[in-house]
Amino acid sequence: MQYRRLGQSDLEVSALSLGILSMVGGGSWGAQDEGEALRTIDRAYDGGINFFDTAENYADGESERLLGRATKTRRSEVIIASKVSAEHLAYDDLIRACEGSLRRLNTDYIDLYYIHWPNPSIPLSETMAALEHLQQQGKIRVAGCSNFGHKDLGKLLLRGRVEANQLPYSLLWRAIEYEVMASCAAHQVSITCYSPLEQGLLTGKCTSPQHVPDHRARNRLYSCQRAGVEHGGRGVEEEMFRALAGLQRLCDHWGITMTQAALRWTLAQEAVGSVIVGCRIPDQLEQSLAALEVELPPEAWAEVTALTDGIKETLGPNPDKYSPEDQSRYDRYPE
Numbered sequence: 492m493q494y495r496r497l498g499q500s501d502l503e504v505s506a507l508s509l510g511i512l513s514m515v516g517g518g519s520w521g522a523q524d525e526g527e528a529l530r531t532i533d534r535a536y537d538g539g540i541n542f543f544d545t546a547e548n549y550a551d552g553e554s555e556r557l558l559g560r561a562t563k564t565r566r567s568e569v570i571i572a573s574k575v576s577a578e579h580l581a582y583d584d585l586i587r588a589c590e591g592s593l594r595r596l597n598t599d600y601i602d603l604y605y606i607h608w609p610n611p612s613i614p615l616s617e618t619m620a621a622l623e624h625l626q627q628q629g630k631i632r633v634a635g636c637s638n639f640g641h642k643d644l645g646k647l648l649l650r651g652r653v654e655a656n657q658l659p660y661s662l663l664w665r666a667i668e669y670e671v672m673a674s675c676a677a678h679q680v681s682i683t684c685y686s687p688l689e690q691g692l693l694t695g696k697c698t699s700p701q702h703v704p705d706h707r708a709r710n711r712l713y714s715c716q717r718a719g720v721e722h723g724g725r726g727v728e729e730e731m732f733r734a735l736a737g738l739q740r741l742c743d744h745w746g747i748t749m750t751q752a753a754l755r756w757t758l759a760q761e762a763v764g765s766v767i768v769g770c771r772i773p774d775q776l777e778q779s780l781a782a783l784e785v786e787l788p789p790e791a792w793a794e795v796t797a798l799t800d801g802i803k804e805t806l807g808p809n810p811d812k813y814s815p816e817d818q819s820r821y822d823r824y825p826e
């Protein structure tokens with residue numbers, strides 16, 4: 492396992508981290524067995540992963556409870572990240588939200604506490620003052636943000652310090668490459684990437700849009716003709732499955748899995764501190780850990796990148812997966 496310094500902090504996080512969302516079931520994920528989830532977390536720890544990601548609103552706090560149970564005997568050896576929801580960014584609400592997370596995690600400090608989504612109706616100065624207070628009290632070690640575009644990040648950094656920006660990033664979802672990636676690099680804010688496997692698509696298990704269940708096809712990669720889709724865009728399904736077939740051919744040629752290629756590619760990009768994988772069972776985690784063993788020359792990675800350049804261009808610079816450009820939830824804080 493590689494370890495990387497998070498932003499300017501003294502936290503050394505594993506390059507691969509584990510997200511505790513899909514393994515608590517619900518929403519897009521379906522039922523989950525707690526024994527399997529605990530075994531997956533144990534396997535991650537044994538494989539060198541020291542960085543675990545949760546949020547107050549994952550499965551109504553169940554994700555934090557599970558992570559608290561899984562880490563109670565090794566609290567000082569792990570780095571726990573949690574998130575305060577957008578509706579709790581007013582000063583008192585944020586302090587209360589943090590207390591709730593601490594209780595559910597069964598700990599007296601959170602290593603990295605993110606603002607989960609921007610909320611332009613609450614002044615950033617108020618949110619940052621609450622985070623600073625929590626830091627002074629030792630209840631959080633460092634602050635972070637998530638889903639902050641380059642303008643919002645700039646405004647936030649005028650009011651305080653964050654060490655990480657958690658963003659959607661994968662070979663199929665490259666919107667952050669337009670602006671926010673460079674701005675994170677310039678400010679020494681680490682990018683922690685979520686959905687690096689596009690909820691399993693980049694493992695090669697679906698070979699056509701029909702294989703993807705509707706509840707995982709509501710984002711802008713998919714046509715708005717799909718059930719439950721609200722973004723109104725045309726999607727990039729055809730280009731996407733062509734790229735996936737091309738990637739599979741390259742992987743077969745190199746003797747690696749698509750999971751390995753997708754994660755290794757993401758890990759190699761600018762300003763990326765850690766890639767947060769979602770795994771529901773130990774076997775999936777094993778396959779993700781194998782990504783660290785892959786070494787390919789730069790020309791090979793350039794070939795991989797080229798496969799999705801067209802998709803990046805079609806989808807444009809809006810990192811919001813679910814909302815069209817004019818309703819993006821990114822970069823909405825007033826001047």
Ligand SMILES: NC(=O)c1ccc[n+]([C@@H]2O[C@H](COP(=O)([O-])OP(=O)(O)OC[C@H]3O[C@@H](n4cnc5c(N)ncnc54)[C@H](OP(=O)(O)O)[C@@H]3O)[C@@H](O)[C@H]2O)c1
Pocket residue numbers: 509510511512513514520544545607637638657658684685686687688689690691692694696750767768769770771774775776778779
């Ligand atoms: N900040 C935010 O707004 C935000 C948003 C989303 C997620 N997150 C965080 O990021 C984490 C990761 O996101 P994600 O869960 O979307 O990541 P992901 O790694 O793209 O997708 C995870 C899913 O892919 C499938 N999968 C993983 N490995 C596999 C394998 N080897 N073979 C086949 N299928 C495999 C599994 O789903 P199945 O087995 O069910 O198919 C798994 O649950 C979350 O847990 C959460 O902590 C943050």
